[in-house]
Amino acid sequence: MKEIIDKLNKAFDHRVRLGIMSILMVNERVDFGTFKEMLDLTDGNLATHITALEKHGYLEVQKQFIGKKPNTSYAATPEGKTAFHEHLAALESLLNKNQ
């Protein structure tokens, strides 16, 4: 059991982070507003989890202007994708233990 738990990544413990990473596995780049809508979160709550993932090096941020409007979008880094795949593999081991 310890071997499985150790392979679960602390950075992805929170279900909002699982959601953010899942979305970024199938969408190359997602902006703040789209995340908010898809996950139904407040600005503050979403920003906290995005910042945490960014600090781990799992997300990269792009700030640009679309016309005159500022737009902030996010993509998973290669490290983030690898780490998330490993986390999902550990979850799968846990599920198999419980079936």
Add this chain to the structure above:
Amino acid sequence: MKEIIDKLNKAFDHRVRLGIMSILMVNERVDFGTFKEMLDLTDGNLATHITALEKHGYLEVQKQFIGKKPNTSYAATPEGKTAFHEHLAALESLLNKNQ
């Protein structure tokens, strides 16, 4: 995505709690020392997560003496088992989305 995230149970966000519940799905009753050993945790860390699960009504505690030694053990409640199964089902949906 929101539908899946909403079905993930906040009480099981932390990987230590996933470990505790997993152990209690296959072992009817587990004592504190066995958890410590299986999950390789400090007393304080383990106690924090056990208390949290107990407050949710997912664990029940039994205190007894084995000979002259006090022994504290834990079992998953029916509510805890149901909640954990629902959490695992939501994790499975998330995994399927990412495959």
